[in-house]
Amino acid sequence: MDGTTTAEATRRRPSPGPRTSALASAARRVAAAITIALLISGCTAPQETATPQPPNPPSAQVTAAPVPAPTIPVRPATPQTQTPKDPPPRFFTVAGTTIKMPIVKVGVSPDGAMEIPEPFNEAGWYRFGPAPGAAAGTAVIAAHVDTTSDTAPFSQLKSLEPGTLVTVQRDGAAPVTFRVTGVELMAKDAFDGASVFRRDGPPELKLVTCGGRWLDDLQDYGDNVIVTAVPA
């Protein structure tokens, strides 16, 4: 549900007039129902919006009509370039560990998995999802757990205690601090992408690497180690 839709739906709701007839009352009730429908639909269905527009475009005003004016969002359909998103992270530290790592933006590998930076001492932020400090959803930062011969800084994730502070420096914005709430092992063969890479709901930071047992036949670990932290 985006805030714009909510605001517009609310703003365009017909204001109660002096009329107190049953018709006007019914009109308000119906308008309210449609407002509610808009709110609900934003949470349960693919969300459809026009390209970003300046707030309150004049043409968006729905004028009064003989029939009760429905709360139909109307806006210019002119193509717009995307508005800037939240500032990206560039560096972060985890208190009580040696994790002090630069962060690079990463996307998706050709095989559909999240890209992980090659250097063992560099972390990747999933740039298509929320950034640390965003109002909603999970910001995902991942790195290798090991090198070709040794452990890497993210091997310390599995031992983080609840309450540990994680501080993320951002480009052009104040740092944001998170507090660890838990560490979980998620079996790779039951990877729940929708919960790890969540774009709505409460803001969280997810630090992700591999863990559990090394499986020689798969040449991979059996699990992902996932640290969840919330804004401190």
Next chain:
Amino acid sequence: MRTSLFTAGAVAIAAAFTLAGPAQAAESDAQLSVLHGVPGLTVDVWVNGERTLDDFAPGTLAGPLALPAGDYDLAITAADAADASAPVIGPVKVTLAASGNYTAVANLDAAGKPTANFFTNDVSQIDPGKGKLTVRHTAAAPAVDVLAGGTPVISGLANPNEETLTLDPGTLSVAVAAAGTTAPVIGPADVTVAEGTHTVVYAWGSLADNNLKLAAQNIEGLHSAPAGVPGARSGAADAGAASAGQTAATVGLGAAVLLLLAGGVAVSRKQPALRRTR
């Protein structure tokens, strides 16, 4: 997916309005948007004889609204018509399927006559890291090519057809040219294709009247998650190996043996690891 009926999302909108009562959006509701793509013609949209959109202007998009599946009737008249008895488009009946996503477009046909088209929008999940771009030809113009950065990406698109591309996210410089040519009749204009978003671009207006334009509609929330997070290189952080090391550090005699074992295991793992991707 286009039906050559005249349609109007507004109909559904009005129907929802009049039928609403304590209605609530349900998971199975259809989503309907309406685009006005007839230049110079401000209209009113009527649903079942009720004026629903008043003074609906060219180049604007209304909706989406969540509507129960079903049939809706609508008509479009000149603005401020007394009633719906003399529509300029319609009246027509449209059918919305449960969970469908539609855009009804009032536009010109290739010959310049006002008409309407009913498009079904693809709201399937998009692969992680990708976006979709659909171009719909709803203009009074012959077949066109669509250029991105000067290169044709869609060829021979005719009114009222559409074509969809799956792309890496980014901002494209989009232009429309007569089929087989590269001289723009629209644009170039920047169009952003965002990850997890289906951007629908409409070419509308009239070539003869020199008022061709682009309109855009974004359907967000179609993203999907990466398939996994492959953070492994060698197994050097194996949980079993780590616990063996801790034991060795705290136990006397057996420690040396365990350390040797652990060392042997570590050496054996130095062989080049296959890059796991999952």
